[in-house]
Structure formats: structure tokens, C-alpha cells
Amino acid sequence: MQFKQTILPAVLVGSLSAATSLFADEAAETAKELRKQIQELDQKVRILERKSEIDKEAATEKSRTAASVSARAGGFSIRSADTNFVLKLRGYIQADSRFFADDHVGGTANDTFLLRRVRPIIEGTVFEKYDFRLMLDFGSGVTASAANNSYVQDAYVTARFLPQFQIQAGKFKEPVDLERLQSGANLLFVERGYPTQLAPNRDVGVQVQGDFGGAAGSSLISYAVGAFNGVADGGSGDIETADDEKDIAARLFSHPFKNLDVDALRELGLGIAGTYGDQDGSVRSYTSIGQQRFFGYRSSATPATAANVVANGIHWRVAPQGYYYYGPFGLFAEYIVSEQDVQQAGAGTGAGTIASLRHTAWTVAASFFLTGEENSFKAVTPRNAFQPASGGWGAWEVAARVGGLDIDDDAFPVFANSATSATSAFSWGLGLNWHLNRNVKVNLNYDQTDFKGGAATDLLAKGEKAIFTRAQISF
Amino acid sequence: MKNKLSFRSLFILLMALGLLPGALTAKDVTLLNVSYDPTRELYEDFNKAFAKHWEAKTGEKLSVKQSHGGSGKQARGVIDGLQADVVTLALAYDIDAIAERGKSLPKDWQKRLPNNSSPYTSTIVFLVRKGNPKGIKDWNDLIKPGVSVITPNPKTSGGARWNYLAAYGYELKRTGDAAKARDFLKALFKNVPVLDTGARGATTTFVQRGIGDVLIAWENEAILAIKELGKGEFELVAPSISILAEPPVTVVDRVVKKRGTEVVAKAYLDYLYTEAGQEIAAIHYYRPRLESVAAKHASSFPSIKLLTIDGDFGGWAAAHAAHFSEGAVFDQIYQSGK
Structure with a gap:
């Protein structure tokens, strides 16, 4: 009885308590296990x-250090992540035609299609400050001679120590003629004006150059001064074969109102350039806009028996120049004087005569974008590329030009034959340029040239009337 | 008479113009110190002190730029053209690589400054979480199952190589058996869940991302974490054996000659050995070489038996060839361990 009253309840309570404790331990164990699993997860x-x-950090680091490849309107390029090493592949092709009135007459050029310029360009930068450029030309009629390998147009290196102080060495354009310094891909007319014929083209030498107050091409003041082998008017060369003397060429160009808050004056550029040196050797003839010879010095392969004129002394040139761009309007003008000591070094009339002959040339060209693009000395990007389906018709530009080249009267009769050489040429031309996009351009030009003197040839008597076309791709 | 323009005159004119860049570029002096991962704070303070010292001495304003990353990676950067005036890296092998592959300094560069060109030393310790929940006391605790170990990649981090060699040296001393030491490392790296490229990245993994039970770290990095990155959250454990880490410094001759910074770069490194420089190192938990400064800060650094790279591993070239070159021990144990 006592068992029932005391022992049994105690056993029951104890059992219950043990069961409860056991359950609590299991729950704690489970919670601990869950906590561990959560921690592991x-x-x-x-x-x-x-x-x-x-x-992600590794990917970012890799992208920071990996070279990048780009393809855009300005060309194709590979550049290191820090941009210290760059390689660009660029170039341009110009497929032209020239059609002349009266070209059936003997002595005048034929109507022709031609590859005016076929120029691959490799340029780039190494070690951040050293630029290089190699431009070749495989256009129609390009040849190599002992004095000038015309296949190599540009081959030079530029050390950019500072924007204000750079040294350039190799073969490149002498810093003289404004239109010559304009890229062949950005010309307003198919053929350059007369001043380029009196200025040097490409020559081998070393040049110090720089810009103050802005980037090259739009700086407040840019300068260049260099020493070159020296070339005849309009000529190029890559080795000196005639004498030991060197030419100095220098140019100063300014955008004087660049920093004024007057948009209409900002793109006014004015400059002056010149060369000075002593040149011996051959002299060049001058051609019309249609690239037909209208003046040539007397020359002979057998100077012992015939007249032969050579350069023989000081050659200097001065070329004031300028341009003005405002909105769609552009104006471009330059003038050049070239004076060269020459000698009739052959036999015949005036043999041994020496003279300083001073020729002059000038050009003024204006253009206007009918489609409203910003006119520029550089390449122009159309507002709307040619895509008829979406209403884009490219950029349309009209242009007009006048210019002339005047030969020193003292050139006749000793140094040139007045029957076959003109004393001056005057040209005017009209142009219509269609920029389909940044890379493709079509030109249509009409140029008419009248000559004074040299009436014995059909060309000089009747003048030149020529239509030029060009299909150009540049990148 | 012809008025000829002499080529010699032209040459002289152009050479005269050639002197212009020097005149036009005259400006305040800058140095680039390419260093390893955990020295950011040390050199931030040191650069300020030295710039002040240099200006007082010469009147020149000096600006020192810093670049940090895994020591091996930084060395490759210099070999590839990073214009470092001075390098202050984690181990001599990385500077040897610059001397040999980059041809930027003489092979005997280490003789140019006292103490093998190591102005301060450090060692390798453990950083564990508060209360040391896994009870980690020595290297053999790191290979236990369930212990997660954080250490960077020895292929890219100088600090990681010191970590690796300290662990290897411990087991080699204990067993005298290279095969067992190698198995020990294999087991250790099995417990490494993430391989950062540098010591600072590993610290970030452990301290800020909360990963792992123990960080094998530079002593200075561990003390920095305890005192500044996570106060009260971590504890330092000194293993029974570690290794004497001697981070070396040197001028990169090719760069300083080109940049005209030879004098200031040399003075910069010399200043590390001065009392002021040593004091800055000690403040940032690097063990100073100068006795007077070392004695002053002795209590900051635990006493540990230290192996040496030359005495116990035959120098860095031998250690690298045996352990870290392509296909060597680390490649074998890490690939097979994964």
C-alpha cells in the first residue's frame, strides 16, 4: 500500500524527469549540429x-594590362594597356580620272584613269614618347631614282620629349607649304594648287618642332625648324647627290584668336615659312593643274653640245599662308616666292651665264558644306553618313579656287625657250565633293588654265580645260 | 662669293636646341617605390619623413609614388618595364630576377647595403580568431581536418613563400625527412580554401571576409590586424619555429640613370637604415636592425626560433628551384592535393 502511495509516484516522476532531460539534451545537440552546419555553409x-x-580582381588586372585592339574610322590599331606602345594600320587609295578638252592634239595629255595615290601607312609609338611613321606609295607612275625612292614617301621617327619640344628625323614633308602639309587624303581639290610646285615636298633631315598653347594642329603657336638635304622646287629626295650643303627650313604658324571667346575667329590660322640653302644640280619643270608641263629649263643629255641649265647657288623661299574656317565655310590662301641661282652650264647661247631667278605662285580656295558640316583643314565627318534607307546622304561640299604661277622674265631666253615654255599660268576651278562618310569621298573638279607665252605648243596656246574625278577611301 | 650654310653650324644649332629638354623639364623630383603587399602603411609614413628630410637637406621637393602587390608579380612588372627607381620587395629572389632577366641592376646588388640590403626583418606567425576556437598552437595544428588555413599563392606572393618554407622547415626539423615534410605541406594546402595573389589579399580574406580559422601571415601584418583592423577580434599565435624573413631593398640602376634620380634614390634607401627610418619600421611592426631601436621595441615582438633561408634552405636560388619553379614541389603538392 505504502509502495503504491510513495514509491510509484517517485518512480513515475523520476522517469518523466529523465525523459524530459534526455529530450532537452537531444534538442541541444540538434541545435549545436544545426549551428555547425550553418557555420560550414x-x-x-x-x-x-x-x-x-x-x-574579378584578376580579370580587372588582366584588362588593365592587356593590349587592346580597335577598328574605327581613324584606322586599325593595337595598343598596350598603358598606351605606351601603339601600332596603327592606316592608308588611303585614290582612283582618279582626268579628261581633257582637245586632248587629241599632239603634245597634250591623254584622257586617263589612274591610281593617283595608293598609300599604306604604318605608324605607331614605342616607349611612350617615340612615334614612327612609314608611308609607302604604289600609285600610278611612282618610280624610284638614284636620288629619290618615291615608293617611300614618309619614313621618320619623332621623339616627343615635350609638346613644346620634339625632334623628328627621317624622310618627311619639309615644313613650308600649307597645302603640302595637308594630308593628301584631305585635299579640297583633286590636285594641289601652284604654290606646292615652288615649295619642297619630302626631304631627308632632322627637325625640331613643337606647339605652345594647345595640341598640334590647333595650338596657339606651332613652330618647326629643320636641316635637310635640300630639294628642287616641288621635288622630293632621300639622298644628296649634288652637293654638300644643307637647307634650313622653318615655319611658324599661329591660331592667334584661339583663346578668344569669339567662335568666328577661333579657326583663323596664319603662318609664314621659308627655306634657305645652297643647291646645285638639276632644276625642275612646272606643270599645270592637269599635271602637264608648261615651263621647263633648257636641258640636254649632252651639255657639251647643247644648252643645259642647272641649279648653282643660293635657293631661298618665303611662303606666307593662312586659312579660315567658320561653320561650313572655309577659306584657304597662300603665296610663295622661290629664288634660285641657276647657270646655263651647257653649250650654245648664254653658256656660262648665271642668274638668280625668282618665281612666284599663289592660290586662294573657298569651300562651303551645303549639308552644314563644320569645315576643317583636317578630315571632315559627315553629320549623316550616306545611308539612303535611313535618310543619310553624306556631306556635300562645293569649292572654288583661283591661282597662278609666274616665271621670272629673266628666265628667257637663256635659261628657257619662250617658244615652248609659258611665262605664267593662271587657273580657276570648281569642285563638288561628296563625303559619303568619314572614310569615303568622291570629288568632281573642273579646272581651266590659261598660259602666257609659249604659243608654239598647242597646250600653251589653247590652255587647259580638264575634268577630274576621284573616288577615295581613307582610314 | 657663295653664302654657304655650314653643316657644322647647323649641327651646333640643333645640338644647342637639344639641350632644351633638360631646361624645360626641370621640376620637382619624383621616385617610384615598387614594393610588396603589406608595406603600404610603412612606406606612406616613411615617404613623408624622407621627403621632409630631403627637402631640408637639398631644398628639392620630393614626391614618392608607391606601387604594391604580390612580390613576384611586382618583380615581373619591373622586368616588363615598370619604371621603379627603387624596389623594396619581400624576398631577394624577386630582385635577383630583376637583375638577371631585366638586366636592370648588377647581380651583386645585395652587397650594396648593410645586412644583405635588408634594413628590417620580419617573420611568419599565425593570426587566429578571438579565443582561438580551433586551439591552434603550432604548425601541426594546421593540417588537422576541419581547420581552414588562409595563405596566399607562393607563385605570386613573396610572403606566401616565406609561409611555405617556414612550414616545410618545421616539419623537416621535426622529422628529418624531406618526404614527410612534403606530405605535411600537401596536407596543409588541402586545408587552404582560397589562394590570394598577395599577403594583403589574404589578410582581407581572413579579417574582412571572415573566412578561415587561421591566417599564416607576416608578423607585421598580423600585429596590424590585431591592433588596427579588428581590435579584440584576433589573437597572435607564435609557432615553435618560424623563419627569418629579410625583405630586401635596392636601387634600380637602369631607371635611376635614365631618370637622373641616382642620388635621391640611394639616399632614400640609406634613410631606411638611420635611426629615424628604423623607428618608422618598428612602429609598423617590422623588426628593426639597429640595436638601439630593436632594444626599444623588443617587447613588441615574440621570441621565436627562426630558420634562415641561407642556413636551412641553401639560399633563395636553391629554395626556388626546389619548391617554386615550374613543376617543383609546390606544383606537385598543390595540384595533387586539390
Whole structure:
């Protein structure tokens, strides 16, 4: 009885308590296990996140140091991540035609299609400050001679120590003629004006150059001064074969109102350039806009028996120049004087005569974008590229030009034959340029030239009337 | 008479113009110190002190730029053309690589400054979480199952190589068996869930991302984490054996000659050995070489038996060839361990 009253309840209570305790231990154990699993899962998630973070950092680092390749309107390029090493592949092709009135007459040029310029360009930068450029030309009629390998147009290196102080060495355009310094791909007319015929083209030498107050091409003041082998008017050369003397060429160009808050004056550029040196050797003839010879010095392969004129002394040139661009309007003008000591070094009339002959040339050209683009000395990008389906018709530009080249009267009769050489040429021309996009351009020009003197030839008597076309791709 | 323009005159004119860049570029002096990962704070303070010292001495304003990353990676950067005036890297092997592959300094560069060109030293310790929940006391605790170990990649991090060699040296001393030491490392790296490229990245993984039970770290980095990155959250554990890490410094001759910074770069490194420089190192938990400064800060650094790279591993060239070159021990144990 007592067992029932005392022992049994105690056993029951004890059992219940033990069961409860056992249950509590199991719950705590379960909670501990769950906590451990959560911690392990948390670690796994953190590890995955960190690995992803490290992968992203590695990818960012790689993109920061990897070279980039780009293809755009300005050309194709590969550049290191720090841009210290750059290689650009550029170039332009000009497929032209020339049609002349009266070209059936003997002595005048034929109507022709031609590849005026076919120029691959490789340029780039090494070690941040050293630029190089190699431009070749495989256009129609390009040849190599002992004094000038015309296949190599540009081959030079530029050390850009500072924007204000750079040294350039190799073969490149002498810093003289404004239109010559304009890229052949950006010309307003198919053929350049007369001043380029009196200025040097490309020559081998070393030049110091720089810009103050802005980037090259739009700086407040840019300068260039260099020493070159020296070339005849309009000529190029890459080795000196006639004498030991060197030419100095220098140019100063300014955008004087660049920093004024007057848009209409900002793109006014004025400059002056010149060369000075002593040149011996051959002299060049001068041609019309249609590239037909209208003046040539007397020359002979057998100077012992016939007249032969050579350069023989000081040659200097002065070329004031300028341009003005405002909105769609552009104006371009330059003048050049070229004086060369020459000698009739052959036999015959005036043999041994020496003279300083001073020729002059000038040009003024104006253009206007009918489609409203900003006119520029550089390449123009149409507002709307030619895509008829979407209403884009490219940029349309009209242009007009006048210019002339005047030969020193003292050239006749000793140094030139007045029957076959003109004393001056005057040209006027009209142009219509269609820029389909930044890279493709079509030109249509009409140029008419009248000559004074030299009436014995059909060309000089009747003048030249020529239509030029050009299809150009540049990149 | 012909008025000829002499080529010699032209040459002289152009040469005279050639002198212009020097005149036009005259400006305040700058140095680039390419260093390893955990020295950011040390050199931030040191650069300020030295610039002040240099200006007082010469009147020149000096600006020192810093670049940090895994020591091996930084060395490759210099070899590839990074214009470092001075390098302050984690181990001599990386500077040897600059001397040999980059041809930027003489092979005996380490003789140019006292103490093998190491103005301060450090060692390798453990950083564990508060209360040391996994009870980590020595290297053998790191290979236990369930212990997560954080250490960077020895292929890119100088600090990681010191970590690796300290662990290897511990087991080699304990067993005298290279094969067992290698198995020990294999087991250790099995417990490494993430390989950062540098020591600072590993610290970030452990301290800021909360990953792992123990960080094998530079002593200076561990003390920095305890005192500044996570106060009260971490504890330093000094293993029974570690390694004497001697981070070396040198001028990069090719660069300083080109930049005209030879004098200031040399003075910069010399200043590390002065009392002022040593004090800055000690403040940033690097063990100073100068006795007077070392004695002053002795209590900051635990006493540990230290192996040496020359005495116990035959120098860095031998250690690198055996452990870290392509296909060497690390490649074998890490690939097979994964």
C-alpha cells in the first residue's frame, strides 16, 4: 500500500524527469549540429564569394594590362594597356580620272584613269614618347631614282620629349607649304594648287618642332625648324647627290584668336615659312593643274653640245599662308616666292651665264558644306553618313579656287625657250565633293588654265580645260 | 662669293636646341617605390619623413609614388618595364630576377647595403580568431581536418613563400625527412580554401571576409590586424619555429640613370637604415636592425626560433628551384592535393 502511495509516484516522476532531460539534451545537440552546419555553409558561401571576388580582381588586372585592339574610322590599331606602345594600320587609295578638252592634239595629255595615290601607312609609338611613321606609295607612275625612292614617301621617327619640344628625323614633308602639309587624303581639290610646285615636298633631315598653347594642329603657336638635304622646287629626295650643303627650313604658324571667346575667329590660322640653302644640280619643270608641263629649263643629255641649265647657288623661299574656317565655310590662301641661282652650264647661247631667278605662285580656295558640316583643314565627318534607307546622304561640299604661277622674265631666253615654255599660268576651278562618310569621298573638279607665252605648243596656246574625278577611301 | 650654310653650324644649332629638354623639364623630383603587399602603411609614413628630410637637406621637393602587390608579380612588372627607381620587395629572389632577366641592376646588388640590403626583418606567425576556437598552437595544428588555413599563392606572393618554407622547415626539423615534410605541406594546402595573389589579399580574406580559422601571415601584418583592423577580434599565435624573413631593398640602376634620380634614390634607401627610418619600421611592426631601436621595441615582438633561408634552405636560388619553379614541389603538392 505504502509502495503504491510513495514509491510509484517517485518512480513515475523520476522517469518523466529523465525523459524530459534526455529530450532537452537531444534538442541541444540538434541545435549545436544545426549551428555547425550553418557555420560550414556560411564559410562555403564566403569562400565562393571571395573566389569570385579574386577572379574579378584578376580579370580587372588582366584588362588593365592587356593590349587592346580597335577598328574605327581613324584606322586599325593595337595598343598596350598603358598606351605606351601603339601600332596603327592606316592608308588611303585614290582612283582618279582626268579628261581633257582637245586632248587629241599632239603634245597634250591623254584622257586617263589612274591610281593617283595608293598609300599604306604604318605608324605607331614605342616607349611612350617615340612615334614612327612609314608611308609607302604604289600609285600610278611612282618610280624610284638614284636620288629619290618615291615608293617611300614618309619614313621618320619623332621623339616627343615635350609638346613644346620634339625632334623628328627621317624622310618627311619639309615644313613650308600649307597645302603640302595637308594630308593628301584631305585635299579640297583633286590636285594641289601652284604654290606646292615652288615649295619642297619630302626631304631627308632632322627637325625640331613643337606647339605652345594647345595640341598640334590647333595650338596657339606651332613652330618647326629643320636641316635637310635640300630639294628642287616641288621635288622630293632621300639622298644628296649634288652637293654638300644643307637647307634650313622653318615655319611658324599661329591660331592667334584661339583663346578668344569669339567662335568666328577661333579657326583663323596664319603662318609664314621659308627655306634657305645652297643647291646645285638639276632644276625642275612646272606643270599645270592637269599635271602637264608648261615651263621647263633648257636641258640636254649632252651639255657639251647643247644648252643645259642647272641649279648653282643660293635657293631661298618665303611662303606666307593662312586659312579660315567658320561653320561650313572655309577659306584657304597662300603665296610663295622661290629664288634660285641657276647657270646655263651647257653649250650654245648664254653658256656660262648665271642668274638668280625668282618665281612666284599663289592660290586662294573657298569651300562651303551645303549639308552644314563644320569645315576643317583636317578630315571632315559627315553629320549623316550616306545611308539612303535611313535618310543619310553624306556631306556635300562645293569649292572654288583661283591661282597662278609666274616665271621670272629673266628666265628667257637663256635659261628657257619662250617658244615652248609659258611665262605664267593662271587657273580657276570648281569642285563638288561628296563625303559619303568619314572614310569615303568622291570629288568632281573642273579646272581651266590659261598660259602666257609659249604659243608654239598647242597646250600653251589653247590652255587647259580638264575634268577630274576621284573616288577615295581613307582610314 | 657663295653664302654657304655650314653643316657644322647647323649641327651646333640643333645640338644647342637639344639641350632644351633638360631646361624645360626641370621640376620637382619624383621616385617610384615598387614594393610588396603589406608595406603600404610603412612606406606612406616613411615617404613623408624622407621627403621632409630631403627637402631640408637639398631644398628639392620630393614626391614618392608607391606601387604594391604580390612580390613576384611586382618583380615581373619591373622586368616588363615598370619604371621603379627603387624596389623594396619581400624576398631577394624577386630582385635577383630583376637583375638577371631585366638586366636592370648588377647581380651583386645585395652587397650594396648593410645586412644583405635588408634594413628590417620580419617573420611568419599565425593570426587566429578571438579565443582561438580551433586551439591552434603550432604548425601541426594546421593540417588537422576541419581547420581552414588562409595563405596566399607562393607563385605570386613573396610572403606566401616565406609561409611555405617556414612550414616545410618545421616539419623537416621535426622529422628529418624531406618526404614527410612534403606530405605535411600537401596536407596543409588541402586545408587552404582560397589562394590570394598577395599577403594583403589574404589578410582581407581572413579579417574582412571572415573566412578561415587561421591566417599564416607576416608578423607585421598580423600585429596590424590585431591592433588596427579588428581590435579584440584576433589573437597572435607564435609557432615553435618560424623563419627569418629579410625583405630586401635596392636601387634600380637602369631607371635611376635614365631618370637622373641616382642620388635621391640611394639616399632614400640609406634613410631606411638611420635611426629615424628604423623607428618608422618598428612602429609598423617590422623588426628593426639597429640595436638601439630593436632594444626599444623588443617587447613588441615574440621570441621565436627562426630558420634562415641561407642556413636551412641553401639560399633563395636553391629554395626556388626546389619548391617554386615550374613543376617543383609546390606544383606537385598543390595540384595533387586539390
